[in-house]
């Protein structure tokens with residue numbers, strides 16, 4: 054099956070394009086000679102990111118769009134077609150991070166709704182609005198941003214010393230599942246439109262750690278918070294005090310992974326083999342053996358056996 058190798062002059066849309074990984078992908082697409090549409094719910098950083106691309110001679114359009122709202126994503130698709138007449142690469146990348154505290158039965162329902170609406174429904178909206186356009190064109194790529202945290206297995210013991218959010222990994226498990234269905238459904242139609250799932254690897258310096266800073270009013274907390282909100286600085290401190298030195302993976306590396314994955318037509322957009330791959334092998338072994346879920350690790354990559362005491366948890 055032929056893939057879209059020549060990206061020059063093609064059109065890429067990136068949701069969550071105002072910052073972090075999305076912004077880096079937008080720049081990388083532009084460097085390939087693509088026309089770039091950055092979409093984000095945050096108008097100011099979006100404007101700044103779009104201008105930065107234009108300043109570098111990249112044909113760029115910024116569209117304020119909320120992926121939780123289907124009519125907003127439909128309008129985004131319309132605006133892209135009005136401006137560029139086509140769409141070739143759609144990155145459903147907008148995401149929100151770990152804002153919940155406590156054990157999962159204590160999480161605020163507003164956190165569940167926010168996480169599901171952005172990370173899951175947002176991807177569904179992107180698929181619904183854009184895939185028919187790609188099918189009509191007969192070529193294109195859909196790249197859904199997943200995470201090893203959920204995509205492989207949940208990291209349920211957090212960097213801050215307690216339970217980590219159950220919301221985020223659940224949504225990322227859903228993203229993998231959705232993308233597997235998308236891959237199959239596209240294949241069934243005989244189209245050249247392809248689906249990919251992106252696993253950004255390593256430790257990334259992005260806004261996701263501090264999503265609470267931009268909590269939308271429709272997902273306002275309904276419970277009083279008992280612990281301070283997470284910051285990237287605090288997470289890094291915790292790692293360093295546990296003897297783990299943090300080196301951030303450049304966001305350009307993730308963007309390269311996307312370009313390489315499109316060119317090679319890889320469903321799995323992943324970096325080189327990493328320690329987290331062991332979670333995948335151990336999980337498969339656990340399922341096949343009908344065994345205990347011994348592949349579950351904490352944020353430092355240690356299994357429950359090693360962390361139960363230090364985290365104050367109890368094993369069954």
Ligand SMILES: NC(=O)c1ccc[n+]([C@@H]2O[C@H](COP(=O)([O-])OP(=O)(O)OC[C@H]3O[C@@H](n4cnc5c(N)ncnc54)[C@H](O)[C@@H]3O)[C@@H](O)[C@H]2O)c1
Pocket residue numbers: 068069070071072073074075092093094095118119120121146147148149171198199200201252253254255256257258259260261262264267
């Ligand atoms: N940073 C990591 O370590 C990491 C690892 C694996 C996967 N991811 C995933 O990568 C993607 C990008 O996250 P990031 O790390 O660059 O974080 P980020 O916070 O820097 O970027 C996410 C962007 O999504 C936007 N966004 C949030 N809600 C939105 C909405 N309703 N509509 C439109 N845009 C919205 C935000 O404004 C922000 O610009 C996310 O899906 C995230 O889950 C991140």
